[in-house]
Every structure is written in C-alpha cells, then in structure tokens.
Amino acid sequence: MAVYTQLSAEVLADLVAQYDVGELVSAKGIAEGVSNSNWLIETTGSEANGNRFILTMYERRIDIADLPFFLGLLDYLAAHGCPVPRTIHDRSGASSRELDGKAVALIEFLPGVSVDRPTPSQAWNVGKVLAEMHEAAHGFRRSRANDLGPEASARVLAECGERALAAIHPDLPATIGVSREVAEQWPQGLPTSIIHSDLFPDNVLMRGDRVSALIDFYFACSDAMAYDLAVTHAAWSFSGDGRQFRADVGRALVAGYESVRKLNDEEREALPLLAEGAALRFVSSRAFDWIDTPADALVTRKDPMDFVRRLEYYQREGKDAFAS
Structure with missing residues (x-):
C-alpha cells in the first residue's frame, strides 16, 4: 500500500456517495507498500454492515484488465469461508469505478494486526x-x-x-x-x-x-x-x-x-x-x-x-x- 495520488476531501466524499455505506467521516492515507494508493475510510454506516473500508486506487504494475479476476477472487474466497475481505459493490452493482482516469475499488475492512515478529x-x-x-x-x-x-x-x-x-x-x-x-x-x-x-x-x-x-x-x-x-x-x-x-x-x-x-x-x-x-x-x-x-x-x-x-x-x- 502507498499514496501516489492525492485526493481532496470533496472528491473522496463524492466517491463514497456512490456506495451504500453512509457518508464519509474520515480518510487517512496509508504509506506502506509500493504499488497502489490506499486510504482507510470511515463512514456513517452502521457497525453491523460495516463503517470502515479500504479505498484503493490502482497505480502501478497492475493491469486494469485483471481487476475482475482480483476482485472476483476476493468475493469468491470470502463466500467460501476464507478470511478474505469482500469487495464493496457500488449502487449500480460494479466492483470498481473510474476516477481521474484510474480504477478504484472499495474493500471491506477486517480487524486485526500485522505482526512484526511472528511466533x-x-x-x-x-x-x-x-x-x-x-x-x-x-x-x-x-x-x-x-x-x-x-x-x-x-x-x-x-x-x-x-x-x-x-x-x-x-x-x-x-x-x-x-x-x-x-x-x-x-x-x-x-x-x-x-x-x-x-x-x-x-x-x-x-x-x-x-x-x-x-x-x-x-x-x-x-x-x-x-x-x-x-x-x-x-x-x-x-x-x-x-x-x-x-x-x-x-x-x-x-x-x-x-x-x-x-x-x-x-x-x-x-x-x-x-x-x-x-x-x-x-x-x-x-x-x-x-x-x-x-x-x-x-x-x-x-x-x-x-x-x-x-x-x-x-x-x-x-x-x-x-x-x-
């Protein structure tokens, strides 16, 4: 994960409004990684249906033609009991959208921490x-x-x-x-x-x-x-x-x-x-x-x-x- 593209609060709010997840409350860029721009998004959605998400803008090394594979795989594995985040589909049912000529996707946020020194x-x-x-x-x-x-x-x-x-x-x-x-x-x-x-x-x-x-x-x-x-x-x-x-x-x-x-x-x-x-x-x-x-x-x-x-x-x- 990383941030190559800067998005204003207004642009992010307009984007989030395309999904049935509530209104944008906060967005924080995530600096780790090297391939895409990512933000941790919080909305007014209910906790039961989720109010925290990962927004990804695809920037580098990823062929946009492969997105149906990547996002479909997430949904398939989640549906088959694997601990994998679902893709959040927009109001039209699409798993990804275009913003400023780049593809973006909203992904379910799952709780947990990454370990630095695994046991x-x-x-x-x-x-x-x-x-x-x-x-x-x-x-x-x-x-x-x-x-x-x-x-x-x-x-x-x-x-x-x-x-x-x-x-x-x-x-x-x-x-x-x-x-x-x-x-x-x-x-x-x-x-x-x-x-x-x-x-x-x-x-x-x-x-x-x-x-x-x-x-x-x-x-x-x-x-x-x-x-x-x-x-x-x-x-x-x-x-x-x-x-x-x-x-x-x-x-x-x-x-x-x-x-x-x-x-x-x-x-x-x-x-x-x-x-x-x-x-x-x-x-x-x-x-x-x-x-x-x-x-x-x-x-x-x-x-x-x-x-x-x-x-x-x-x-x-x-x-x-x-x-x-």
Whole structure:
C-alpha cells in the first residue's frame, strides 16, 4: 500500500456517495507498500454492515484488465469461508469505478494486526489458512498467468542494469546471472491453484494466534501451490533484513500447511529452488521500485538486499532450510 495520488476531501466524499455505506467521516492515507494508493475510510454506516473500508486506487504494475479476476477472487474466497475481505459493490452493482482516469475499488475492512515478529504458533496458522485458501480456490473459474515468475525477475534485473544495481548495493549486479540460472532450472508440472504470491506478514491480519484476514491479493495468479508456500516461507521465516533465519517459524509454517494439504515428493524436492525464485522476485521488484519510485511519492522504499540475504541462505542451505 502507498499514496501516489492525492485526493481532496470533496472528491473522496463524492466517491463514497456512490456506495451504500453512509457518508464519509474520515480518510487517512496509508504509506506502506509500493504499488497502489490506499486510504482507510470511515463512514456513517452502521457497525453491523460495516463503517470502515479500504479505498484503493490502482497505480502501478497492475493491469486494469485483471481487476475482475482480483476482485472476483476476493468475493469468491470470502463466500467460501476464507478470511478474505469482500469487495464493496457500488449502487449500480460494479466492483470498481473510474476516477481521474484510474480504477478504484472499495474493500471491506477486517480487524486485526500485522505482526512484526511472528511466533511459531502464528506461522502454523498462517500455513494452515494458506493451504485452505489453495483448496478453496480450485473452484474459482477465472485464471491469470503469473507475470512475476523467474523469467520476469531475470528480465527486470537485466533491464535495471549493472550500474544502477551497483548504485543501490555493490552485491546486487551478481543477481542478474543468478536469476537467469534459476529461470533455466525452474520446475514444471507441480500441482497448481490460485495463489496469493505476496503473503508477507503485513498482508496477514492476526488476532492473537488466529488469522483474521488475508489481504492485498493484487499479485494473485494461477501457479504452483508449492511456490506460494516458498514465497510465504521467505517472507515469514527471516528477520526483516534477512540476516536471521528463524527455523522454528519456518518449520511451523510448513507443518501448518501440511495439516491441510500434504506436499508430494516433487514439491518437497523443488522447495529450495522455488524459494530462490521467490527471493529473486522481491530482489528484482524492490530494485526496480527503488530506481523508479518518484521522489515526492508517499512511499516507503524497500531494500532489495533484504532478499539477497534470503537468496544466499537458500543457496547455501538447500533442503535443510525446509527440514522438519
């Protein structure tokens, strides 16, 4: 989440009036994240029907043609018992609208907090809910290709260029060659479903050890379920800067996942390479955003080296990173 576009109180009030949620009371920009502009909206609507929402304006890296997939997926998963926020449809029944030439959507606000340092118990429950989401999503009829796979990571890093990467950190240019090798070795034929593919701790809301919401599905796609687990492992099992691997959290995450859906032998064998690809995805996207983000945007830039350290750990430890 982030704020690239500034909207006046009058514009926000007019927009909220297009929904049956009451009148606008307050709107607060949310600075975290890098892809869209977001506001926490409070209205005069009843607490029973909801009076807090997330308003999203789609700015970067999201093809508007994919919005029916993203928003339809939220509604489908919510209807099938997953802790996922619903899309709020406007008075005409549309799940998104256009404002100043950009698409916007109003999303249900679900309570909970994102944890900075997850416990093994929290990680176990996240793994369980991730597997339940994969199982539920088998019935979703839409599909979307993963446009941020290993080949895309290799391409983005190459396009950033050695000089620009070195300006961020002298070790970054080496990831260009590594990303090509991972793309060439990428496993094929693993079991698929709709995956979240971006399940960082700040995209999970917790109430104690319980998962109250999975949010920010704007990178969801059709891909290998084990890859989604690898992405989540890379996001949850390390300190924020990637310097410390928390083996107990990693073990709990995988155990929680397998309490619902057992991995097959091919998936287990592929996990280390899938985790390398996951790390490289965030190295490439963070490097690109670091270079491309406007200086005046209300955005917190993220250090790609946090995931270079994860990449190096998976390269060094291999299967031991996923030992039970």
